[in-house]
Amino acid sequence: MSSILVTGGTGTLGRPAVTRLRATDHQVRVLSRTAGSQRGPDAPDRVVADLTSGTGLAAAVEGADVIVHLATSQGRRDVQHARNLVAAATDVKHVIVMSIAGIDRIPLPYYRSKLAAERVVAESGVPYTILRATQFHNLIDRVLSAQRFLPAVIAPSISLQPIAVEDVAVCLAELVDQPPVNGRAPDIGGPERRAVPELARQWKQARAVRRPVVPLRLAGKAFRAFADSAAMVDGPAYGRITFGEYLA
Template sequence: MTTILVTGGTGTLGRLVSERLRADGHEVRVLSRRAQPYAVDLRKGGPGLDVALEGVDTVVHCASSPGGGDEKAAAHLIAAARRAGVGHLVYISIVGVDRVPYGYYRSKLAVETLIEESGLDWTVLRATQFHDLLVRVLGLLSKLPVMLLPARVKDQPIEVAEVADRLAELAVAAPAGRVEDMGGPEVRTFDSLARAYLQATGRKRAVVSLPLRGKGYEGFRSGGHLAPEHAVGKGTFEEYLGRRFGGGHGG
């Protein structure tokens, strides 16, 4: 039996990874800012992190914040993992972090570099956006009577449970470095995804696509965040919407 620490273990992905590992008989420690007994803010570090890592064989690093602080959190985690003699650090990243000049992506890429240069044995998996993240974005965009979308942008959403299965698999395997990306089953226009969301939630909105400016937008428009050659996901966006919203009355 392996002792595995999952950072961000109460989040959308980390919770599922923890469940899979426990189901396979591993001892799992969940680390987050509020989850006892391993409540630690990775951005601050501290002695609680050393306690959480004592006797741990593998760390699955799912904790992340689009608001900033990922690099500092990773530095604290790596230093503590070295002190504890952790044998394997697994990190979930995002497809396109090296191609799309977007602030959060730059931070994720910087964390990848920290891990690669940490002296620890490591594995990094990049995935496309999760279905639930896309729904949160579309939910915000649909608050206005007119739904404004970035023009000529596509997406390739993937089922988070499939990524969790892959991470759990990697956590108990030998360190593999950068593994093949995971992409959703379909590359879709943002417009088609928005219309599927509106239909599933029973909302009626005018949908207007607007061209934007900036290097980040150009990176997304050129498809830097897509992995059509690694469309290994099975669950479609419509299937996710059906489970979440049912027959169009979830709005």
């Protein structure tokens, strides 16, 4: 049994990851900026620290064998978070970093920040593994849902390979029980490669939306990279849960 510290453990991926790790009998603590409810299920195993300032990190990391770094600021402070985390993790046996497939080929500001954060960890000297995954099902759901005030559902004319956070959590639990790669683990993606307009029509039916789906092509290097399948992964699919099963 390992002592594991999870950053971002209350987030979209963090919740199923913590549940999965606890199911494998690991001792799991969740890093949080606030103590939260002292009556909540995570209260006994929640440690308070600030990844941005570094306050409390040394104490939070103490005694951890493995850190599973899932926290993200959507790029704004991800590099600073990585610097502060590895500075405090000098005695940790394994730091596992969650990242995104294709960030070295898709020129988006958030992706550049994630790539820079990967480099910080790789150059720190701590034993590490980087796991890149394709877009989560809930991200596509959220992007489509955010268009609720538009007269149509806009869907970029690209294909994606979305994956369920539960499937990513399984992979993270597997990596915890393996030695550090000191590099990237194989990228993981969902079981289907689907055009976004097709995913949007599936979402429309599941959510009982009447507005039409309108495919959209955009100019620019980022769109071309997505259109060239830069956000998908090579090899067999890792995930098992389809977007349709997620919607159901």
